[in-house]
Amino acid sequence: MPEGHVLLRLANEITATFAGQPVRVSSPQGKFATAAQLLDGRELVGAESAGKHLFINFGRGDLIHIHLGLIGRLDFAPLAEPIGQVRLRIDNGVTSADLRGATTCRLITEPERAEILARLGPDPLRVDSVPDSAWTRIRTSNRPIGELLMDQSVVSGVGNVYRAEVLFRQRIHPLRPGKLLRRKQFQAIWEDLVGLMQEGVRLGRIDTVLPEHTPESMGRDPRVDDHGGEVYVYRRAGLECFRCGSIVKTENLAGRNSFWCPNCQRKRSSWQG
């Protein structure tokens, strides 16, 4: 589930549910037991996301740092016996938030939080983000744009779905080297990411399809996919492009499956990809 919009939603939900109250902190599965004991009964001050990182603040410089990785999840539910492997549980006697499968769950200090933020590129979901540093990295790089967008030190919070979709919407081939992008193209990518990801936070899913290509306006069946959103190319390899009818292609890029339309996103003659 986890691209940046999910983490911001989780941060907001933690704050809305628990902030300003003393909470129980436990580790039914045991891997976070020592830290949980230290935090148990303390007031939860609030939560914040940065890129795909989540920070839960307990004051006095103590924070829980969570990274969900590929398969991690944080589920809210009415308080009940934990089911399965719950590494971290926060509850207020009424509602519980259970963490499972996360890559990272550890107790950190305020300076450690600052270090993590410092190595992240600008996050399209943070109002204080300035995209200039991302542009500098991209315009001087030989690496493909589809790889650069997944590099959290270039842009943070973007994952495999937003990468595929923003490049489709901007009609840029994922293998195009960063240094061959024009400033206007990067500006368009950034602004599109800001809008798409804000919409993702609002809806809790990734929708990227323009009004003229929705199932209703095209008379096609709505797309059904695990991630629950309506998208142009992500995980649509072998199917027809909603815009031009060409067959969507896929190829591994930066260790992940990348998807694009070979007609809408042309390779240019000025480089060989």
Next chain:
DNA sequence: CCTCTATGGCGAA
């Protein structure tokens, strides 16, 4: 029952 895949990322070769 089994295998495969998944919106990530780290560290060892």
Next chain:
DNA sequence: TCGCCCTAGAGGC
């Protein structure tokens, strides 16, 4: 580049 972390759901047998 590859294996690994770790969980859940889908699909095959």
